[in-house]
Amino acid sequence: MYQNKATPTTFVRNFIGMIKVPLISNTSFIIRQLPTPTAFVDTNYNIVQTSDKWTSIFNENEESNKSNSLFAVFPNLSHKWKMVLENCFKGNPQPMGIHKTIDTKGQDIWFEWTNAPWYDANENIVGAIIQLNNITDAVNNELELNKKELLLQQQTEITKIGRWEFNMEDNQLFWCTTTKSIHEVSPDFKPNIETALFYYKEGHSRNTISMALFEAQDKGKPWSNLKLQIITATGKEKWVMAGGKPIYNKGKMVGLIGTFQDIHEQVEADIKIINNEKLLRTLIDNLPVNVYIKDTESRKVLINKAECEYLGVNDPKEILGKNDFELYPSESAEKSRAEDLRVMKTLKPVIAKETVNTRLDGKQTSFLSSKIPLLNGKGIAYGLVGISLDISKLKEKEKELRNIINIASVQNKKLLNFAHIVSHNLRSHSANFSMLLNFLESEKDEDEKKSIVAMLTKASNNLLETLDNLNEVVSINTNTNIEIKEISLNEKVEDACQNLSPFILDNKATLENKIPENFIVKSVPAYLDSILTNFITNAVKYKHPNRDSYVSLSAEKKGNYAILTIKDNGLGIDLDKYGEKLFGMYKTFHDHTDARGIGLYLTKNQIDAMNGKVEVTSKVGKGTEFKIFFNEKN
Structure with missing residues (x-):
């Protein structure tokens, strides 16, 4: 509370000493003009005279105070004050203390009361002179200060933020109760700057706070939110938040003031969160799947290493914040965005959906994709996680397996067909031999016998030729160690034309080689010779009777193939009628004496063995075009 330190002014003291009883009436106007609230009280405690200041505070009517007892006017005055006044009547004035009263407006007023003896003309004490000093503002300020200190103390207890002050003039450091509690020292502990610094953990924390204190005192530089470690009085390590700033008096730095907060639990929790985040990050970065998180606008807010590698970036920052339209072609982005919206709206995840993603560089990748909505506390999607x-x-292996199955199926069909051919042809030859032998046995005429023997010889040759053809087919389909080489197609065509030159000249045919000199194909050399010989021979052999044969050979690269095109102006083939049988064994499509139906069958098997293919277009009476595809991946 407010301390009693005020005393009457020198002027008033001198004036009081001059006042005598007989002069009251003569000096009344002077008393009324006294600058402080003043009252003259007789030895019966009656108020005899007051100043206007007194009257204005306590009495609306100037006459109302006459013949009124002091304790009647102020019933709340302590009776101990009578003893004080009695001592004053004896010439021994004492402080009367502080008293609260209510003025004419009903407001609380605090006064400090002082007294002095009142003498008459004969120097006899006839009463006391009471003077009031209005200390309402001081008391209110003290009350306000107490309130603020109480609020500050409550705030400190709630927030666990301590206070400290350092007085530079007397080198005194003050710690509040909370600050002491954080340091785990006793309530009566008296700190100083040296011990305060000593509590900070040696190294970074102690160096940082020391530099902050130095700059604050030397340059007036404040500091705040320094996250440091201390070692408490009991040896515990704690994380604290320290702040401080200089305080000035008339432009001169007189000290420092600051805050001190225990943030150990918060920092430990943050460290745990960071460790968990690192653990989660390590986990998702090392998963063999692409992982990402999108917000409601389909912007990626998290991606793992696999997703970075797929998108062709090293730093996730190059991707974060971008949406699908910035990362993929518009068509793919629209499909992905529509799917994102559907997942977040319906809250139904998409699980293991097979999709094909296309990057901006055109590369396509097959994925098993899942999209799972992320829900907030209200069950509303605020994004989604994608895996x-x-x-x-796997799709390539699946394709290869499917190709192998297809090849096996084709081979099975070929094998079955081959078995039927072998069975049919050998049975035909066997029946022919049996019939001729029967004729030979029963025939008596020697000339007829010779004729039958000649037929037997021809049948035997036909059987050998059939066996040779069947053996070559078997060789092509069972040879797994074929050696494929890079061959100049132009040179091979020239060699084939040279070898067939008598046949070509005899048929008055024209061959035009349009293949570039440096054009390379991957093929088995013997197979390529056989393919060129068979296709060129057929092109010349089946010429149109009304024009000379013309054969054109050209080549081009397309995709994974080197393509040889052989085009003629011959008879042509009715593909609607014979298309499915074109490459069958012993299938012929023209009434030509040399047509045996084995050439195309053999070349087709050779091309298949090299993972190639054949395409044909033809018009009856116009000519035929064969395209032979040599696989570049061999």
């Missing part, structure tokens, strides 16, 4: 497994290699 994609690259199955491109």
